[in-house]
Amino acid sequence: LFDTVGTLVGVASKANMIDKDGKLPRVKQALFADAVGTTTGALLGTSTVTTYVESASGVAEGGRTGLTALSTAGMFALALFFAPIFLMVPGAATAPALTLVGSFMLSPILKINFEDYTESIPVFLTVIMMPLAYSIAEGIVFGMLSYVVLKLLTGRTRDVSVVMYILAVLFLAKFFV
Numbered sequence: 576l577f578d579t580v581g582t583l584v585g586v587a588s589k590a591n592m593i594d595k596d597g598k599l600p601r602v603k604q605a606l607f608a609d610a611v612g613t614t615t616g617a618l619l620g621t622s623t624v625t626t627y628v629e630s631a632s633g634v635a636e637g638g639r640t641g642l643t644a645l646s647t648a649g650m651f652a653l654a655l656f657f658a659p660i661f662l663m664v665p666g667a668a669t670a671p672a673l674t675l676v677g678s679f680m681l682s683p684i685l686k687i688n689f690e691d692y693t694e695s696i697p698v699f700l701t702v703i704m705m706p707l708a709y710s711i712a713e714g715i716v717f718g719m720l721s722y723v724v725l726k727l728l729t730g731r732t733r734d735v736s737v738v739m740y741i742l743a744v745l746f747l748a749k750f751f752v
Contacts, residue, residue: 579609581711588683590634635679693729697722716746 583606587599594600616624633643654661684702689695701718705711723743726735 578711579606581715585680585683586634589679590639592639635676693722693725693731693734696725716749719743720746 580602583599583602584593587593592600599605612624616622633647638644684698687695687698697718700721701714703714704717705714708714708717719739720743723735723739726732
């Protein structure tokens, strides 16, 4: 769930699809489509069907609708015939493309208030922990925990919602129990 939400927010931010309140419109439909895809994929015995961060590259090139996804699917179907040739390319050759996609996704960080350390440190820790933990979800969990702890330690408890406190307790229980 956190991987999907993280991907949706990252890609939607790049596409300027976040509303003025910082909320993702129609997120319920996106999460439902992801759940149906994941369930159907599991029933059919395929690999996990889910939202992928690589969608940011399509958004960076101007893709905003499902036509981009359909074009990509068509290219993948065409690429099946050339799979033996593509398999000759080493995995390390994809590193520059993945680095570029990652840099596209960093642009929303510019909106962070770096003067307020209770805001900037959790963002930094979230970004660092994602690759270190090999999980977007674990990075988000670590960032949320550090956000709550920093707000508590600085006496700014009203900045944290009740839901964040509940999630922090649940995440701590997950790690220590």
